Amino acid sequence: MPPSSQSDDDAQAFLGERALHTMATHSFLIGLAIRLVIAISLPLLLDDGILLQGVRYTDIDYDVFTDAADYVASGRSPYERHTYRYTPFLAALLAWPVRVRGQLEQVNEAPLMFWSRVLDKRYFGRILFCLADAICGMIIVSLRRRARGRNGDDSDKSTIAVDEEGCGKLSKILRALQDPNIVDALWWMYNPLAINICTRGSAESFVVILPVLLTVAILTNEKGEDIAPTRSRFSVALRSFVAGIIHGAAIHSKLYPVIYTLSFMAYISYQEHGGRWKQVLPARNEPKAAADLSRFPWTEPKRLLHLIYLWIQRILLTPSPVIFLVVSLSTFGALTYLAVLGYGREALDEGFLYHFSRVDHRHNYSMHWYWIYLARGRIAQASFASNSAAVSASSAAAMAWLGRTLLLPQAVLLLYVSLGVAPYDLSLALFVQTFLFVAHNKVITAQYFTWYLCLLPLCSSNVEWNTRRIKLSLAYLGVAVVTWLGSAFCLEMQGMPVHLVVWLASMNFFVSNVNLLGAILSRYNIRKDASRTNELSKKEK
DSSP states (O other), X not given: OOHHHHXXXXXXXXHHHHHHHHXXXXXXXXXXXXXXXXXXXXXXXXXXXXXXXXXXXXXXXXXXXXXXXXXXXXXXXXXXXXXXXXXXXXXHHHHHHHHHHHHHTTOOXXXXXXXXXXXXXXXXXHHHHHHHHHHHHHHHHHHHHHHHHXXXXXXXXXXXXXXXXXXXHXXXXXXXXXXXXXXXXXXXXXXXXXXXXXHTTOXXXXXXXXXXXXXXXXXXXXXXXXXXXXXXXXXXXXXXXXXXXXXHHHHHHSSGGGGGHHHHHHHHHHHHHTTTSXXXXXXTTXXXXXXXXXXXXXXXXXXXXXXXXXXXXXXXXXXXXXXXXXXXXXXXXXXXXXXXXXXXXXXXXXXXXXXXSOOOXXXXXXXXXXXXXXXXXXXXXXXXXXTXXXXXXXXXHHHHHHHHHTHHHHHHHHHHHHHHTTTTOHXXXXXXXXXXXXXXXXXXXHHHHHHHHTTHHHHGGXXXXXXXXXXXXXXXXXXXXXXXXXXXXXXXXXXXXXXXXXXXXXXXXXXXXXHXXXXXXXXXXXXXXXHHHHHHHHHHO
């Protein structure tokens, strides 16, 4: 290679490395800027038809939010807006700029006119959601760096092998991409799905960030250590109190974080008494001294039942988990009471109880949507033929009962993970719980994927990603997603009668998810965390 070409490649590689370094060191500001630019520009270009006609960028849920906010600003209930089934406090928050903007528009001063634009209901919610999403990314980066500091490991199993002797600019950039700080930022701050969800106006960032903050409050202290080394029961109780407030607010704002309650309680109990309780029960015919934290009991049903019984005793007889539970329930109850007090029984029915029996007949990623679609059609046909409201009411009640029945498999799986995994590896337990909850849910949309994608970075460093099984599983998942999107496009956009094909694609998507989770668990290395926990137990003896 001529010297001039070599120098050009070196200069380009240097610029690439500098750009990556800047993206890692200023990830919050850059990530927030990217979100804000997209949140403001794409709605202007697409929703207004400037760039493409008939293509809308804004999520339909954002229209629901802003309409409900208008109702609140005019002194009415947000639940007068059809399909608004969220906490009324979200609509009240988004209604605040509607009132303030009216006052600012009466002033012609330039700074106030700028804030008038910012407080426009078309942008205020997006800006708020983008800020929350960027904070969520910052917390994830902080947690991953703390975890590396505790483990004394600056490597990441997701990095790829690069030829150290390579002289090309690509190899140098690939080496720069292996910097753990860059990997930390790529997981969420520059995640295209996370950016797309919040910039379209989805409020999931508000919901996602609360469980992450709860994990921070319970799992780490200011020095990035586990709760156990503090050796102060008062400190554990105080952290449990604060975490309970956050957790209760999260459950009120979006019901699904309730699935983490038992996991958090089990983890708190283990952290408070892990030094005196000999962690995992030994397997049958195995000496107690040989019990190994790296062996999860999910393959030994009898041992698991014994462990569940033991953990029920531990949770109920340990103060901190009880404090966490009482504070969580109190916070949830207080917020729900205020909502009902302000907006009546409808706030309880639409914002909370509705989600227990929700069934959606429209096509989505869930494998359950097709039979719901057929059942809805038969109910409508029977109601029309008999012209009886009683038939329609009884059929609707049957659908609601079936919707609740589908919660049973989820409850069994969540209980299994909460007591079998969470005490020893909280991050993994939260990820597995959320992944299973979403995969088995009656309704699955793209927003639901962010629920577990924000937790995966917290345990990803222990996964050996460069294995053949995981690569094949990821490829299978990609094919399943593309297949579903293609069939859904034919159904929704082209009007083709391919309902059965979409349902088969949904079934295939479910299988690909289960296969990927199995691959991740098979290549998950818990021995590092287990050995560290054993060391902490020995210190407290």
